[in-house]
Amino acid sequence: MSARATIDVSELPAHAFGNRSIMWWATVGVIAIEAAVFAATIATYFYLQGNEKSWPPADTPLPDLLWPSINVLILLVSLVPNQIVKSAAEHHNLRTIRIGMIVADLFAVAFVVVRALEFRHLNVSWDSNAYGSITWTLLGFHTFHLVTDLADSIVLTVLMFSRHAHEGKRFVDVAENSFYWYFVVISWIPIYGVLYWAPRLL
Amino acid sequence: MNELEERALLEKTWANESGPFAWFRQVDHRSIGRRFLFTAFVWFACGGVLAALMRIQLARPNNAFLSADRYDQIFTLHGITMMFLFGVPVMEALAVYVLPLMLGTRALAFPRANAYAYYLFLFAGIMVYTALLLGMAPDTGWFSYVPLASPMFGPGKRVDIWAELVNFTEISALVVAIEVVVTILKQRAPGMSIHRMPLYVWSMLVTAMMILFAMPSVMVASNFIGLDRLVGTHLFNPAEGGDVLLWQHLFWFFGHPEVYIIFIPGLGIVSSITAVFCRRPVFGYTAMVLSLVATAFMGFGLWVHHMFATGLPQSGESFFTAASMMIAIPSGVQIFCWIATIWLGRPSYRPPFLFVLGFLAIFVIGGLTGVMVASVPLDLQLHDTFFVVAHFHYVLIGGAVFPLLGGIFYWFPKMTGRLMNERLGHLSFWLTFVGFNLTFFPMHKLGLAGMPRRVYTYLPETGWTTLNVLSTIGAGILSLGMLVYFGNALWSMRRGRAAGSNPWDADTLEWSTSSPPPVYNFQHLPVVTSREPLWHEPDQAPIVTGLAPDKREVLITRVLDAAPDHRYTYPHPTVWPFASAVITGMMLVAGLFTPWAFAIGMALLAIFLTGWFWPSNPKKEGDA
Numbered sequence: 001m002s003a004r005a006t007i008d009v010s011e012l013p014a015h016a017f018g019n020r021s022i023m024w025w026a027t028v029g030v031i032a033i034e035a036a037v038f039a040a041t042i043a044t045y046f047y048l049q050g051n052e053k054s055w056p057p058a059d060t061p062l063p064d065l066l067w068p069s070i071n072v073l074i075l076l077v078s079l080v081p082n083q084i085v086k087s088a089a090e091h092h093n094l095r096t097i098r099i100g101m102i103v104a105d106l107f108a109v110a111f112v113v114v115r116a117l118e119f120r121h122l123n124v125s126w127d128s129n130a131y132g133s134i135t136w137t138l139l140g141f142h143t144f145h146l147v148t149d150l151a152d153s154i155v156l157t158v159l160m161f162s163r164h165a166h167e168g169k170r171f172v173d174v175a176e177n178s179f180y181w182y183f184v185v186i187s188w189i190p191i192y193g194v195l196y197w198a199p200r201l202l
Numbered sequence: 203m204n205e206l207e208e209r210a211l212l213e214k215t216w217a218n219e220s221g222p223f224a225w226f227r228q229v230d231h232r233s234i235g236r237r238f239l240f241t242a243f244v245w246f247a248c249g250g251v252l253a254a255l256m257r258i259q260l261a262r263p264n265n266a267f268l269s270a271d272r273y274d275q276i277f278t279l280h281g282i283t284m285m286f287l288f289g290v291p292v293m294e295a296l297a298v299y300v301l302p303l304m305l306g307t308r309a310l311a312f313p314r315a316n317a318y319a320y321y322l323f324l325f326a327g328i329m330v331y332t333a334l335l336l337g338m339a340p341d342t343g344w345f346s347y348v349p350l351a352s353p354m355f356g357p358g359k360r361v362d363i364w365a366e367l368v369n370f371t372e373i374s375a376l377v378v379a380i381e382v383v384v385t386i387l388k389q390r391a392p393g394m395s396i397h398r399m400p401l402y403v404w405s406m407l408v409t410a411m412m413i414l415f416a417m418p419s420v421m422v423a424s425n426f427i428g429l430d431r432l433v434g435t436h437l438f439n440p441a442e443g444g445d446v447l448l449w450q451h452l453f454w455f456f457g458h459p460e461v462y463i464i465f466i467p468g469l470g471i472v473s474s475i476t477a478v479f480c481r482r483p484v485f486g487y488t489a490m491v492l493s494l495v496a497t498a499f500m501g502f503g504l505w506v507h508h509m510f511a512t513g514l515p516q517s518g519e520s521f522f523t524a525a526s527m528m529i530a531i532p533s534g535v536q537i538f539c540w541i542a543t544i545w546l547g548r549p550s551y552r553p554p555f556l557f558v559l560g561f562l563a564i565f566v567i568g569g570l571t572g573v574m575v576a577s578v579p580l581d582l583q584l585h586d587t588f589f590v591v592a593h594f595h596y597v598l599i600g601g602a603v604f605p606l607l608g609g610i611f612y613w614f615p616k617m618t619g620r621l622m623n624e625r626l627g628h629l630s631f632w633l634t635f636v637g638f639n640l641t642f643f644p645m646h647k648l649g650l651a652g653m654p655r656r657v658y659t660y661l662p663e664t665g666w667t668t669l670n671v672l673s674t675i676g677a678g679i680l681s682l683g684m685l686v687y688f689g690n691a692l693w694s695m696r697r698g699r700a701a702g703s704n705p706w707d708a709d710t711l712e713w714s715t716s717s718p719p720p721v722y723n724f725q726h727l728p729v730v731t732s733r734e735p736l737w738h739e740p741d742q743a744p745i746v747t748g749l750a751p752d753k754r755e756v757l758i759t760r761v762l763d764a765a766p767d768h769r770y771t772y773p774h775p776t777v778w779p780f781a782s783a784v785i786t787g788m789m790l791v792a793g794l795f796t797p798w799a800f801a802i803g804m805a806l807l808a809i810f811l812t813g814w815f816w817p818s819n820p821k822k823e824g825d826a
Contacts, residue, residue: 007392007729009757009766010748016768022311022388022758029380029414036418040452044426044437047448057443126435130443133435137426151808155815164817169770 015168017090023169023176031183034145038187041141042194045134049202056124056131056199063135064121068196071114075185078107086178089171094160097174101157104181108150115143135195142191149184153177203751209725211751216308216721219775227775229317230721231310235299236617238320239610242292243688245327249283250684252276257641257677260670263662273658274341275360279334281344282364285460286371287327289602290413293467294378296606297406300613301382303712303719304400306391306728308749308756309772311384312377314779314814319377321783326370329791333363340364343656345457346427348438348449353431359794362431366790368424372417373786379413382406389756390764391711392746393730400710400733401477401484404491405470408498412463415502420456423449433797447512454505461594462501465565465601466494469536471609472558476540478612478708479555480547483734486539493532493539500529510578511585519578526576533569537562553627554706557608560635561600568596571646586656589649595642607634607687614691615705619717620698626690633683640676644669709734727757730764778814785810 018024049055056062081103088096119139126136156177164170203211218228228234255276259268268276302310310316333339340360342351351361386407390399399407427449429435436442438449473484484490506514506522540562549555571593575581584590607630615621649655653666660666704713714736715724726745732738746766749755754772759765789803 004742005729005744006726006747007744007766008748009746009769010750012748012757012766013768015770016758019761020758020767022384022770025384025387026312026380029383032414033376033418036415037422040419040422040455044422044448044452047451048437048443048445051443051445126429126433128442130436130439130445133429133437133442133444137429137435137437148804155812159816167817 013168015172017172017175021172021176023172024179027176027180031180034183035187037141038138038191041134041138042190045138045194045198048130048134049198052131055202057129060129060131061123062199063123063196065196067114067118067121068192071111071118072188072192074107074111074114075188078104078111078181079185081107082178082181086175089174089178092168092171094165097171098157098160101153101160101174104178105150105153105157108146108153112143112147112150115139115146138191138195142188145187146184149180153181205725208751209720212722212725213720215752215754218721223777224775226780227777229313229773229775229779231298231302231313231316232617232719232721234313234316234320235295238295238298238323239292241320241324241327242288242295245283245287246292247684247688248327248331249280249288250681252280252283254677254681256280257674259658260660261674262671263660263664263667265659268658270658271341272337274656275334275337275339277656278340278343278346278364279330282330282340282367283327284598285344285464286367287323287330289464289598290375290460291323291371292606293406293409293464293602294375294382296471296609296613297382297467298378299617300712301385301403301406302389303616303715303723304403304710305385305389305394306711306724306730307385307389308723308727309754311381311389313772314776315377316381318779318783319374319381321780322370322374322377322786325783325787326367326374329370329787330363330367333360338363340367345450345453347453348427348430348446351427351449352438352446356431362428362794365424365428365431366794368420369790370787372421372424375413376417379410379417382410383414386410387761388758390759391728391730392757392759392764392766394759395763396761397487398730398733401473401487401490401494402467402470402710404494405466405473408494409463409466412459412466412498412501416456416459416463418456419452420460423452423456426452428793432793447509450509450512451505454508455502458505458508459498459501461597462497464598465605466497468561468602468605468609469494471605471612472540472561474708474710475554475558475605475608475612476543476547477734478706479552479558480543480549482543482547483709484539485542485546486535487733489535490539493535496532497529500525500532504529507576507581510581523576523578527573530569530573537566553622553624553631554608554612556628556631557604557611560631561604561608564596564600564604564635564638568593568598568600572597584649586654587649588645588653588655591655592642592645592649595645599638599642604634607631610691612706613712614694615698615701616712616717616719618695618698619701620694620696621701621705622694622698623690626686626693630683630687630690633679633686635683637676637678637680637683641673641680642676644673644676648673704736709737711735714740774818776814776818778810782807782810782814 081100085097085100085104088100122135124132124135126133156173218230218233259265259273298310298316338360340363342356342361346361346364349355386403426437430438436444438444438446477484504522504526506518507526510519575584575593611622611627648666648669701717703716711728714728726747729744729746731743749757755769756772757766758768758770760767785806789799792799
């Protein structure tokens with residue numbers, strides 16, 4: 001046995017960021033699944049639109065633009081603390097991580113609060129017609145995806161204030177959580193376009 | 203530290219717990235993989251019994267053995283079982299066990315998530331078979347078309363049970379798919395660069411990728427139908443602007459790739475077995491890999507051929523006919539590569555290889571009838587007849603079950619340390635092969651003669667009796683073959699001949715460790731310098747040292763060249779995955795009755811998942 005050539009890996013690091021990390025790849029997998037869910041739902045939206053002479057159907061008012069547009073702004077601005085957290089995690093800067101994650105979580109909370117107002121200003125119920133159904137369902141799927149990520153981020157924030165915060169792999173978790181937030185933001189833009197602009201422009 | 207001390211320490215670090223509740227806490231890929239396989243085969247047996255009941259009912263005209271309602275539930279549950287509770291999970295289960303060994307690593311990625319996926323899968327089958335015993339199993343076919351499945355025509359909870367079953371099994375399948383992708387991309391032994399991956403590994407990578415993009419579509423569909431039924435949305439209600447064909451698009455965008463998801467792992471198994479039993483590498487490695495990838499891409503572009511009878515635009519029909527026929531090209535390339543391998547090799551006709559030959563014969567026939575039904579005029583004639591039943595059983599039993607039976611025979615010694623009996627193996631092969639063809643070949647003719655599928659009985663004047671009798675006799679022989687096969691497996695588990703580490707003189711890494719493998723798989727991770735590492739002086743191949751034996755450390759390597767990159771520590775056994783699966787299961791079952799189940803269930807699940815992810819203490823730093 002001793003005669004065999006060996007590769008000694010004991011000096012290798014115990015964690016790594018980005019596409020070197022298994023957490024990054026798992027996150028990409030989750031993103032692929034959710035993107036497929038949104039794609040199928042958006043395809044359904046336009047499929048149903050094809051069945052109607054006008055969209056929204058006659059006697060159904062358009063959804064209000066104000067709250068969702070505010071939410072677009074909130075998400076775009078949230079990219080700043082998010083990026084700060086991500087780069088702080090990659091540099092193991094715990095102080096910045098802690099402050100940045102609280103700020104980023106507050107943005108997400110604000111988004112969810114405004115989301116509640118958004119639902120109230122869709123101006124249609126899910127059971128009035130197929131347009132209402134798909135509008136509520138698409139916004140509902142996005143809300144589900146948002147709330148689960150918020151809950152996850154809050155747990156991770158608390159974790160970063162605990163004695164476990166100093167382990168290397170926690171920094172990877174924080175960085176990949178921020179990476180996922182990019183998907184949250186990027187997926188909201190087309191869904192916002194579909195729900196609020198497609199009925200106006202198409 | 204010498205070799206012995208290191209082994210003892212590794213044993214302690216990776217050991218499964220003992221005690222009454224240990225079963226609920228296990229996370230290691232071998233235990234979960236074995237359980238996963240066993241459970242999948244239990245559901246397979248249940249589905250087989252349902253098939254036998256159908257064959258008894260159809261053995262003579264005007265038979266009153268089963269009522270129409272009971273028959274509807276049985277054919278629906280047979281389809282659901284074979285597609286959702288067997289076809290996909292059993293292939294993932296085999297990968298859960300085999301992949302880490304074949305890749306030369308100590309664990310599957312995300313071991314706790316793997317346990318969670320297993321329990322969800324277990325609960326799914328329990329739920330739907332309980333429903334059958336209560337006489338309320340789904341009865342709208344495995345694809346549960348609206349409007350039959352809509353609230354107006356499908357009252358009661360039967361369709362809702364179908365929808366929740368889809369949620370259960372697809373969450374489970376998606377979780378395992380992510381584990382498989384990550385394990386393959388990031389945990390290969392050093393040196394196993396992407397062009398040295400065994401073909402079985404390629405087939406699982408392709409399958410897992412397809413799962414990620416196909417399964418969401420059926421989850422979207424099942425949640426849509428659930429919403430229509432539970433809270434009164436109108437997604438499939440034409441009276442309010444909904445659309446029934448939309449269902450078919452969403453379903454088949456999943457449903458067609460599903461077929462490939464089920465048999466592509468089978469193709470991988472076939473390649474493994476063919477190489478070993480022909481004593482040479484599979485001919486045309488690059489062509490094989492490209493064919494697998496091409497099949498996966500094309501598989502997403504043919505779903506409409508299930509909908510030719512719905513009156514689609516002619517341009518659409520032409521496109522999907524062409525695409526469906528094109529899929530024969532990569533399939534054909536693979537068939538010719540295997541034939542070339544057998545031609546150039548020295549085949550030895552032992553049971554695993556017999557099942558491969560059975561696969562070749564049956565799968566080619568299924569492929570040819572597939573080209574036939576890809577043509578719109580013929581499809582309009584054959585749609586919803588027994589011809590289609592014959593076609594997809596040739597593809598799926600030929601493409602998945604025969605390779606799987608060969609694969610279980612082949613990897614059985616690795617899992618149990620004992621070989622299955624070869625004479626019984628030969629006997630079970632011939633019984634299943636003859637029984638299968640006798641069951642399903644007459645169905646081609648029945649379909650051409652106009653017998654529709656899913657009828658619970660028929661009239662004597664139709665002239666379908668003789669062929670149905672033949673088919674039922676065939677089903678009896680097929681069942682006998684299965685009994686011999688699984689009887690052999692159960693008997694050999696205790697009394698089979700001891701196998702040793704590499705009884706087939708095989709080429710891939712799983713055969714370099716003992717049978718069954720130690721809990722840590724490999725004391726020293728192997729280093730790979732060729733595509734067939736065990737056929738090229740394995741004793742002189744380099745090895746990896748330096749992984750900490752007192753932690754559950756695995757080596758993470760780079761995606762393309764598999765160069766060592768970093769170490770990562772995996773978590774210890776825990777009850778949280780089981781507990782979270784119980785909560786998920788309760789949420790989905792309560793969701794049959796009230797939408798509030800999801801609000802309360804998600805809140806509870808958040809608490810449980812927090813418990814899952816919270817590190818236990820700083821020394822045992824593992825909680826992925």
